[in-house]
Amino acid sequence: MERPILIIEDNEQNLYLFSFILRKHGYEVICAREGREGIELAHRNVPRLILLDIQLPVMDGFTVAEELKKDPLLKDVAVVAITSYAMAGDRERILSAGCSAYLEKPINPETFMAQIECFLKGDRHGQNTHRG
Numbered sequence: 001m002e003r004p005i006l007i008i009e010d011n012e013q014n015l016y017l018f019s020f021i022l023r024k025h026g027y028e029v030i031c032a033r034e035g036r037e038g039i040e041l042a043h044r045n046v047p048r049l050i051l052l053d054i055q056l057p058v059m060d061g062f063t064v065a066e067e068l069k070k071d072p073l074l075k076d077v078a079v080v081a082i083t084s085y086a087m088a089g090d091r092e093r094i095l096s097a098g099c100s101a102y103l104e105k106p107i108n109p110e111t112f113m114a115q116i117e118c119f120l121k122g123d124r125h126g127q128n129t130h131r132g
């Protein structure tokens with residue numbers, strides 16, 4: 001059975017949009033609305049990809065990414081940050097926290113799936129493209 005994609009996102013509209021697009025393309029999706037729950041779901045399911053909102057309540061996405069990367073089960077799982085405020089310093093912080101790449105909100109529904117499929121393939125060119 002294919003492993004799911006995990007979305008950690010506290011905004012219901014974004015969560016709905018991301019999961020709708022992914023499910024429409026045949027992916028199984030699991031969701032968490034805050035970081036601790038996301039870390040637990042990741043450990044239990046070893047998702048094929050993790051989409052991680054940076055602005056989360058209680059534990060921010062930088063901290064969540066660092067925690068995810070400490071889990072030996074998750075060392076090969078790509079974490080893609082989703083952020084609405086990727087200023088220069090944030091980009092570096094996102095990547096140094098262990099994320100492979102980031103997408104900026106609002107996402108473009110037309111290109112979202114192509115970007116996700118690049119991340120799923122571990123496509124370096126795609127990742128570099130979306131690093132901005």
Ligand code: MN
Nearest residue numbers: 010053055056
């Ligand atoms: Mn948020």
